Amino acid sequence: MFRKNRFKFRYQKDRMDCGPVCIQMISDYYGKKYDLNFLREICNYGKQGVTINSLKGAAEKIGYDAHVIKAGLDEINDLDLFPYILHWGNDHYVILLKFTKKSAVIADPGYGILSVSKEIFKKNWYKNNKGVAVVLSPAELLESNEPKRTSLFGYTSKYLKKHKKEILKIAATLLIINTLTFLLPFITQKIFDDGIAHTDKKMIYYLILSQLFIYIGIYLSEIYRNWIAVKLGGNISIEIIYNFFKKLIKLPIHFLETKVVGDYNQRIQDSEKIEAFMTSQSITSIFSMLTIIVYLIVMSIYNFNLFFLYISITLVSVAVSLYFLKKRRLYDYLIFKEKANIQNLTFEILNGITEVKLNGLEDVKLNQWKNYQNLALKLNVDLAKIGQQQYISFSALNQIKNLSITLVSSILVIDGLLSLGELLTISFIVGQLNSPIDQLISFFRDVQDSKLSMERISEIEDQKDEDNEKDANLKEVENENSIIFRNVSFSYNSTDRVLDNINIEIPENKITAIVGASGSGKTTLIKLILKFYERYSGDIFIKGVNIKNVTSASIRKSIGTVMQDGYLFSDTIEGNIAGETIMDNEEEYQALKQMAYQLSNAEEFISRLPLRDQTKVGSYGINLSGGQEQRLIIARALFKNPDFLILDEATSALDTKNEKTIHNNLKLFFKNKTVLIIAHRLSTVRNADNIIVMDHGKVIEQGEHRELLDKKNKYYELVKNQLELD
Numbered sequence: 001m002f003r004k005n006r007f008k009f010r011y012q013k014d015r016m017d018c019g020p021v022c023i024q025m026i027s028d029y030y031g032k033k034y035d036l037n038f039l040r041e042i043c044n045y046g047k048q049g050v051t052i053n054s055l056k057g058a059a060e061k062i063g064y065d066a067h068v069i070k071a072g073l074d075e076i077n078d079l080d081l082f083p084y085i086l087h088w089g090n091d092h093y094v095i096l097l098k099f100t101k102k103s104a105v106i107a108d109p110g111y112g113i114l115s116v117s118k119e120i121f122k123k124n125w126y127k128n129n130k131g132v133a134v135v136l137s138p139a140e141l142l143e144s145n146e147p148k149r150t151s152l153f154g155y156t157s158k159y160l161k162k163h164k165k166e167i168l169k170i171a172a173t174l175l176i177i178n179t180l181t182f183l184l185p186f187i188t189q190k191i192f193d194d195g196i197a198h199t200d201k202k203m204i205y206y207l208i209l210s211q212l213f214i215y216i217g218i219y220l221s222e223i224y225r226n227w228i229a230v231k232l233g234g235n236i237s238i239e240i241i242y243n244f245f246k247k248l249i250k251l252p253i254h255f256l257e258t259k260v261v262g263d264y265n266q267r268i269q270d271s272e273k274i275e276a277f278m279t280s281q282s283i284t285s286i287f288s289m290l291t292i293i294v295y296l297i298v299m300s301i302y303n304f305n306l307f308f309l310y311i312s313i314t315l316v317s318v319a320v321s322l323y324f325l326k327k328r329r330l331y332d333y334l335i336f337k338e339k340a341n342i343q344n345l346t347f348e349i350l351n352g353i354t355e356v357k358l359n360g361l362e363d364v365k366l367n368q369w370k371n372y373q374n375l376a377l378k379l380n381v382d383l384a385k386i387g388q389q390q391y392i393s394f395s396a397l398n399q400i401k402n403l404s405i406t407l408v409s410s411i412l413v414i415d416g417l418l419s420l421g422e423l424l425t426i427s428f429i430v431g432q433l434n435s436p437i438d439q440l441i442s443f444f445r446d447v448q449d450s451k452l453s454m455e456r457i458s459e460i461e462d463q464k465d466e467d468n469e470k471d472a473n474l475k476e477v478e479n480e481n482s483i484i485f486r487n488v489s490f491s492y493n494s495t496d497r498v499l500d501n502i503n504i505e506i507p508e509n510k511i512t513a514i515v516g517a518s519g520s521g522k523t524t525l526i527k528l529i530l531k532f533y534e535r536y537s538g539d540i541f542i543k544g545v546n547i548k549n550v551t552s553a554s555i556r557k558s559i560g561t562v563m564q565d566g567y568l569f570s571d572t573i574e575g576n577i578a579g580e581t582i583m584d585n586e587e588e589y590q591a592l593k594q595m596a597y598q599l600s601n602a603e604e605f606i607s608r609l610p611l612r613d614q615t616k617v618g619s620y621g622i623n624l625s626g627g628q629e630q631r632l633i634i635a636r637a638l639f640k641n642p643d644f645l646i647l648d649e650a651t652s653a654l655d656t657k658n659e660k661t662i663h664n665n666l667k668l669f670f671k672n673k674t675v676l677i678i679a680h681r682l683s684t685v686r687n688a689d690n691i692i693v694m695d696h697g698k699v700i701e702q703g704e705h706r707e708l709l710d711k712k713n714k715y716y717e718l719v720k721n722q723l724e725l726d
């Protein structure tokens with residue numbers, strides 16, 4: 001039997017992590033700790049997240065008996081198989097922990113543990129009066145495999161260590177500031193008890209003067225500390241973002257494909273949070289804690305009863321704050337969800353504005369948007385009400401604290417148990433304690449936030465690079481120019497085979513065309529050659545070398561590739577084609593560039609631009625037509641003058657005339673190159689030396705155009721239906 005642990009909450013790290021994180025939390029509960037990346041992988045995690053069946057399948061792979069049930073609220077309560085994973089809203093998973101009389105307690109990986117009313121629960125869970133839940137019961141669970149991650153402290157010290165000098169300077173100034181501040185109340189006490197009481201004006205002058213110097217000292221130290229902190233923060237921030245980006249850019253494509261832009265933006269914000277935590281919050285909080293301790297000791301020495309009174313009321317106000325914090329959580333949660341809806345809709349409307357206008361959907365979309373805004377407004381008003389209650393109770397308690405301390409200390413003065421100076425010192429201390437206490441409360445909240453940010457960033461930092469140091473470079477083992485597939489099978493999601501036992505040779509210095517229906521696996525085949533994915537069975541050889549043993553960088557260097565979704569950067573045409581290529585011989589560079597422009601038939605439109613190839617293109621440049629963009633992307637591949645050329649629908653946006661010219665041009669270029677073309681147009685395919693026909697991930701025919709037509713098989717069918725048969 002599996003021992004049930006106390007339920008431990010975990011936050012999701014990325015937008016689509018909710019499914020794997022739910023399994024992770026439930027596994028924690030049964031005493032097994034699984035690595036999130038491992039869970040993502042077995043859940044067939046992609047940009048779209050995880051389907052309910054993938055979630056069930058993943059749980060079964062770990063060793064759960066998993067069942068998907070469709071039930072109502074009372075039914076699952078009666079079944080009593082808590083915790084359940086629930087399909088929540090349209091695209092989210094949460095864990096249902098229990099029902100209380102009026103509410104349901106859920107763990108939402110995007111938010112935290114919260115208690116929601118049964119009405120809200122139904123609204124989010126039900127679709128047609130029932131909801132979908134996954135029940136997991138442990139049968140024979142795999143061993144834990146979660147690697148030990150760096151702690152927030154370890155991570156912080158890794159960066160801070162490099163800046164010991166600055167940290168010491170900040171700590172020293174804080175120590176000076178604290179000591180000086182600490183002296184102030186004693187001087188005040190002296191002014192009253194010694195100066196005024198003994199009518200010693202000289203003493204008062206000295207004491208006031210020393211107070212003035214202390215204030216000057218405090219301000220100067222603060223200016224110095226801020227200056228160092230800003231510099232240190234800037235440096236650390238750059239280091240974190242640079243390390244993150246350097247790592248990110250070297251990660252395998254299959255890892256990057258599982259994330260969306262938002263996930264990366266989130267991590268850039270994370271680095272700012274960590275930087276703030278390292279450079280200001282953590283150090284200041286240590287000193288806040290010191291200040292609180294020292295002042296409390298002083299207060300207890302002056303008068304223990306006053307100290308006790310202060311501590312008691314402070315504890316009550318902290319408890320009140322926590323109560324309101326809990327009350328606000330639910331509203332924060334609902335507003336957070338509503339805001340996400342508004343953001344998504346706004347983005348969708350702006351992105352699809354042309355479609356909205358073309359289909360007359362302006363009012364529909366506007367109303368949808370207004371409804372979301374109204375819902376958010378209503379929730380915000382409720383939240384503001386709670387905020388007001390919180391503010392009133394907190395201020396009231398604060399006043400009660402001040403008044404009671406003043407009352408008790410005045411009585412103590414009257415009774416002769418406290419001097420007037422001591423009374424003033426205590427009032428000063430009470431005033432001084434407010435901000436360190438606030439700081440400490442927010443520090444504990446920030447630790448939680450920074451921990452999550454740190455985990456998200458170190459998740460990327462802990463990934464393995466795409467290329468291994470032991471991998472060789474392709475050039476070093478060059479001997480021939482063919483590409484061979486031997487028994488290659490591949491699947492994106494470990495269930496459906498996208499490539500099924502492929503055995504082909506793409507002969508050297510010839511043109512090979514791949515044809516097949518949409519989705520038959522043509523692009524995937526190319527992606528395997530380019531080392532996008534490594535989890536395939538079988539072997540692929542380029543230049544006689546198994547690509548598993550060579551770096552992906554060297555493979556991509558010897559292959560000029562034009563993919564379906566080629567991209568132009570915001571740069572000049574030349575910058576897009578040649579990048580920062582450095583060549584010893586300027587003439588050779590110019591010749592290569594001209595060759596690329598001419599063969600791709602881009603010369604024709606570049607020469608008409610006033611700035612020629614210095615014209616800026618891309619999202620911030622001039623608008624190019626789809627065909628012009630495609631020609632530049634082809635030019636970029638040709639500029640590399642590679643041994644291999646791979647063109648995936650590279651001329652699909654071109655008119656037939658342009659396509660024909662490019663093909664004629666390329667024939668020259670193709671002579672000593674191994675070329676692989678994916679195309680739908682017969683005009684592109686028919687002249688190939690070798691045609692490979694794919695269907696549902698299999699190679700079903702191979703040969704020359706005439707030969708395959710005579711066979712009257714799949715190629716013939718394709719030609720008849722898709723390519724224009726002439």
Ligand SMILES: Nc1ncnc2c1ncn2[C@@H]1O[C@H](COP(=O)(O)OP(=O)(O)OP(=O)(O)O)[C@@H](O)[C@H]1O
Nearest residue numbers: 046257492498516517518519520521522523524525
């Ligand atoms: N990144 C991915 N993750 C999961 N599945 C994918 C991914 N890319 C492609 N697929 C799936 O793999 C199958 C083959 O896709 P592929 O792009 O290789 O086909 P194709 O023959 O090139 O199609 P087309 O002619 O339409 O470009 C399709 O069913 C597709 O849905």
